[in-house]
Amino acid sequence: MARAVTTRRKSLNTALAWAVGLLIFFPILWTILTSFKTEAQAIASPPLFLNFNWTLENYAIVQERSDYMRFLWNSVIIAGGSTILGVIIAVPAAWAMAFVPSKRTKDILLWMLSTKMLPAVGVLYPIYLLFIRLGLLDTRGGLVVVLMLINLPIIVWMLYTYFREIPGEILEAARMDGATLKEEILYVLTPMAIPGIASTVLLNFILAWNEAFWTLNLTAVDAAPLTAFIASYSSPEGLFFAKLSAASTMAIAPILILGWFSQKQLVRGLTFGAVK
Amino acid sequence: MATQHSRSVARLMMAPAVVLLLGWMLVPLTMTLYFSFKKYLPLRGGDLGWVGFDNYVRFVSSSSFWPAVQATLVIVGGVLVITVILGVLLAMLLDQPMWGQGVVRILVIAPFFVMPTVSALVWKNMFMDPVNGLLAHLWRLFGAEPISWLSEASMTSIIMIVSWQWLPFATLILLTAIQSLDSEQLEAAEMDGAPVLKRFYHIILPHLSRAITIVILIQTIFLLSIFAEIFVTTGGAFGTRTLTYLIFQRVLESQNVGLGSAGGVYAIILANIVAIFLMRIVGKNLDA
Numbered sequence: 001m002a003r004a005v006t007t008r009r010k011s012l013n014t015a016l017a018w019a020v021g022l023l024i025f026f027p028i029l030w031t032i033l034t035s036f037k038t039e040a041q042a043i044a045s046p047p048l049f050l051n052f053n054w055t056l057e058n059y060a061i062v063q064e065r066s067d068y069m070r071f072l073w074n075s076v077i078i079a080g081g082s083t084i085l086g087v088i089i090a091v092p093a094a095w096a097m098a099f100v101p102s103k104r105t106k107d108i109l110l111w112m113l114s115t116k117m118l119p120a121v122g123v124l125y126p127i128y129l130l131f132i133r134l135g136l137l138d139t140r141g142g143l144v145v146v147l148m149l150i151n152l153p154i155i156v157w158m159l160y161t162y163f164r165e166i167p168g169e170i171l172e173a174a175r176m177d178g179a180t181l182k183e184e185i186l187y188v189l190t191p192m193a194i195p196g197i198a199s200t201v202l203l204n205f206i207l208a209w210n211e212a213f214w215t216l217n218l219t220a221v222d223a224a225p226l227t228a229f230i231a232s233y234s235s236p237e238g239l240f241f242a243k244l245s246a247a248s249t250m251a252i253a254p255i256l257i258l259g260w261f262s263q264k265q266l267v268r269g270l271t272f273g274a275v276k
Numbered sequence: 277m278a279t280q281h282s283r284s285v286a287r288l289m290m291a292p293a294v295v296l297l298l299g300w301m302l303v304p305l306t307m308t309l310y311f312s313f314k315k316y317l318p319l320r321g322g323d324l325g326w327v328g329f330d331n332y333v334r335f336v337s338s339s340s341f342w343p344a345v346q347a348t349l350v351i352v353g354g355v356l357v358i359t360v361i362l363g364v365l366l367a368m369l370l371d372q373p374m375w376g377q378g379v380v381r382i383l384v385i386a387p388f389f390v391m392p393t394v395s396a397l398v399w400k401n402m403f404m405d406p407v408n409g410l411l412a413h414l415w416r417l418f419g420a421e422p423i424s425w426l427s428e429a430s431m432t433s434i435i436m437i438v439s440w441q442w443l444p445f446a447t448l449i450l451l452t453a454i455q456s457l458d459s460e461q462l463e464a465a466e467m468d469g470a471p472v473l474k475r476f477y478h479i480i481l482p483h484l485s486r487a488i489t490i491v492i493l494i495q496t497i498f499l500l501s502i503f504a505e506i507f508v509t510t511g512g513a514f515g516t517r518t519l520t521y522l523i524f525q526r527v528l529e530s531q532n533v534g535l536g537s538a539g540g541v542y543a544i545i546l547a548n549i550v551a552i553f554l555m556r557i558v559g560k561n562l563d564a
Contacts, residue, residue: 009372010372010373010374010375013369013372013373013374014374014375014376016369017369017372017374017377017380018376018380020366020369020380020384021379021380021381021383021384022383024383024384024387024440024443024444025383025384025386025387027387027395027398027399027402027403027440028386028387028390030398030402030410031394031398031402034402043408045408045413046413046417047410047413089292089293089296090293092290092292092293093289093290093292093293093294095289096285096286096287096289096290097286097290099286100282100283100285100286102283102286106559106562108290108294109562110555110558110559110562112293112294112297113555113558114548114551114555115297115300115301117497117547117548117550117551117554118301118305118544118547119500119501119520119540119543119544119546119547120501120503121501121503121520121523121524121527121540121543122305122308122523122540122541122543122544122547123304123305123307123308123540124523124524124527124528124536124540125307125308125311125527125528125533125536125537125540126303126304126305126307126308126311127304128527128528129307130303130304130307149296149297149300152293152297153297156293206389209391210389210390210391210392212391212392212393212503212504213501213503213504216393216503216504216507217524217528226391227391227392227393227504228393230391230393230394230397230508231393231397231504231507231508233397234400234507234508234509240401241401241402241408244397244398244401244402245398245402248394248397248398251391251394252389252390252391252394255389255390255391256386256389256390258389259385259386259388259389260382260385260386263381263382263385263448266385266388266448267448267449267452270445270449270494271449271490271494272558274486274490274557274558274561275449275452275453275486275487275490
């Protein structure tokens with residue numbers, strides 16, 4: 001039975017929720033607006049809200065001066081590469097744990113989770129040293145591997161919780177009908193697993209895109225992704241609010257859009273299935 | 277039904293993930309432990325021999341240790357209090373019937389997807405700048421003297437920035453938990469004439485307690501290691517040097533690897549204490 005709600009109460013809820021929502025979103029909105037102003041308009045007093053001459057010049061300047069596309073490409077390669085690699089390694093593991101569980105499955109899952117709790121700063125120097133020795137410092141390949149490893153526990157966990165929801169009877173039915181293991185995986189499991197895998201890919205791409213400890217400490221010039229590109233704006237020269245805004249908008253826009261599709265998976269992925 | 281054959285296939289399928297994570301855990305951990313017992317200064321003489329627990333003693337007896345512990349606790353505690361309280365209120369609000377619920381949810385969640393360096397820089401410059409920041413304009417509007425946020429109220433500023441980033445996470449998880457609450461129970465309480473506060477304390481809060489615990493534990497683990505937010509705002513100045521940042525400075529800035537590694541071992545122990553509680557809850561859930 002639906003709760004009976006008066007229109008008045010619903011209007012009040014709506015007004016309050018929208019006000020709070022807009023307040024929380026405001027810094028992002030303000031950044032986007034500022035990116036279309038000139039530097040003078042960006043620091044005008046009183047601040048200009050919508051009544052300014054919209055311009056795209058900041059976007060052109062940011063690209064021209066700092067070669068934004070190169071950082072973007074690094075972010076795509078690092079986040080995309082680490083996610084794909086992680087999923088390739090995690091799918092068989094999660095599949096085995098979900099469909100052929102043993103007494104130790106739970107322990108292995110919890111142990112994997114515990115590696116995620118290892119504070120990055122505790123192993124900063126060893127990784128830094130290994131990177132220098134192996135010639136991986138400031139390479140995209142090195143970051144792909146590190147980000148894959150820090151997100152692997154989450155990928156395994158998410159896939160495991162999705163795979164466990166696939167009913168085992170379906171597999172048995174397929175086996176009864178004489179399906180081989182290959183057919184079983186290809187025609188029965190894959191179609192049912194794809195939504196879960198897609199959600200996992202999405203969330204981990206976002207996490208890797210925003211990762212800002214290893215990407216800041218293990219890159220310099222060549223492999224620097226957008227996190228490092230933005231950090232280079234922390235010691236500015238002259239007028240720069242509008243350019244900072246344009247750079248920021250370009251760095252977060254793709255992920256904001258992806259993020260909106262991944263709300264539900266966010267809860268599952270980040271609480272390790274403890275809240276669904 | 278699992279046969280012997282399928283068991284060994286399963287083991288083979290798990291092997292790559294297990295081996296990789298084992299290596300990722302053991303190799304750096306062993307190295308950190310190894311360095312922590314050495315006087316090791318890569319730029320000033322390199323490996324200068326074993327020093328026993330000297331680094332561990334020096335790390336905790338240095339004048340920057342206790343301020344760093346304090347800064348860490350204040351930031352983690354402050355952000356937890358703000359995000360959990362506001363998160364519960366916000367989750368309850370978003371659970372109410374309203375128009376445009378989906379859009380409001382998107383607005384509230386958005387900060388979580390902003391990369392840490394962007395949110396820190398946007399807050400630092402466009403909001404907290406003492407001359408041109410929006411907060412300075414707001415202060416002047418009311419005739420007050422603008423605050424140089426990141427130097428005069430550095431901790432408050434960092435807590436504000438980090439809370440803004442983590443409030444969506446807390447809200448989203450608590451909202452998911454609230455939505456699983458049996459609405460009939462609430463209705464029954466409402467019909468019995470239980471006042472709003474009583475309903476909150478006796479029905480909603482107990483139902484949320486598990487989700488709140490999970491939010492606290494997960495956030496604590498992430499908050500203990502916040503880095504970018506400090507790196508691009510204060511650089512550890514004005515009393516905002518957390519344990520994580522102190523270790524980072526020892527290791528990479530002053531290149532005192534032995535001392536930094538001892539700090540790293542402390543950080544690992546601290547994180548593990550929190551992790552044990554989290555794992556218990558998650559483990560229980562696996563059995564269910």
